[in-house]
Amino acid sequence: MTSQDWQPAAMPSALPGVGNPALSVRNITKRFQRKTVVNDIDLDLFPGEVYGLIGPNGAGKTTLMSMMVGAEMPTLGEIWIEGQLFRQDQNSPQLQRCIGFLPDDYPLYDDLTVWQYLEYFARLYGISPGLRHRRIYDILELVQLSSKHHSRTTELSRGMKQRLGLARAIIHQPSVLVLDEPVSGLDPVARMEFRDIIKALQQSGMTILISSHVLSDLADFCSTIGIMELGYLVESAPLNELYNRLSRRQIFIATLGEGPALAQALDAHACVVSQTRVSDREICVEFAGDEAAAGELLRSLIAAGIPLCQFNHTREDLETIFLKHLDHKQVS
Incomplete structure (x- = not known):
């Protein structure tokens, strides 16, 4: 028997219906x-x-x-x-x-x-x-x-x-x-x-x-x-x-082509808040959209003929959110 197989014999009969707090x-x-x-x-x-x-x-x-x-x-x-x-x-x-x-x-x-x-x-x-x-x-x-x-x-x-x-x-x-x-x-x-x-x-x-x-x-x-x-x-x-509310999303994008062409294509997307050039052909984007919007950005870059070799969508983790929250409280 493994932890995944274990089930309790019976939950207490006083459990409320769905939607009622335990x-x-x-x-x-x-x-x-x-x-x-x-x-x-x-x-x-x-x-x-x-x-x-x-x-x-x-x-x-x-x-x-x-x-x-x-x-x-x-x-x-x-x-x-x-x-x-x-x-x-x-x-x-x-x-x-x-x-x-x-x-x-x-x-x-x-x-x-x-x-x-x-x-x-x-x-x-x-x-x-x-x-x-x-x-x-x-x-x-x-x-x-x-x-x-x-x-x-x-x-x-x-x-x-x-x-x-x-x-x-x-x-x-x-x-x-x-x-x-x-x-x-x-x-x-x-x-x-x-x-x-x-x-x-x-x-x-x-x-x-x-x-x-x-x-x-x-x-x-x-x-x-x-x-x-x-x-x-x-x-x-x-x-x-x-x-969704507190985590900043970032996308690391690299191209096999010219960096300025990638930057220009990114400027045209409404969810791109800012760009940070990592190298001549790599840009880190602060992104305001969700995963569906990130997928749309990827499709638009491909449609624009940008030869991509990296598209890595990340978001800040729970620890970063918590530390940012504490920093904000201390500043305010």
């Missing part, structure tokens, strides 16, 4: 004495969505996530899970079972094996003995730790410990999974393995909220991105919308 926060605010660390945030997470939360250290990401899973009491605001109000001052085990949480500093018990560790949490969640063995076996397959089920947690590498922490967070098959910096300190191979698991959980229909400073990973599987700064959620939009 988890919502309204006017969430958190103050520590006179300092406001999360300021009046509204956020909806929809079934099957992978929401990436990014921002500099101290932006309030961890505090927001802790409130969303009930680990921290908000000063103001409401949290709704599966259409029901989540009250931290009341015992609501049914709602708590809808949430899986992997903080950035979770405990691993040194005297337990991998199997014993997961069995302990399966018992805490009240998973029946008849289902417990099969559930643990399936999750160990998913997180690629089946061969380590007799190993003590102290014998695991950092990447294996992170995957075991994730297994613990989903042992009860929550509908919403919250991950706080899950790939911090992992090498590229371990990050790739973790990323594949997240994709498998997404395909199963699980709603996922994940924070990370490794923005290239988030861009690979997130459907929506939120940017936090100084306690505010300053951006929240589908990833493609952020790219």
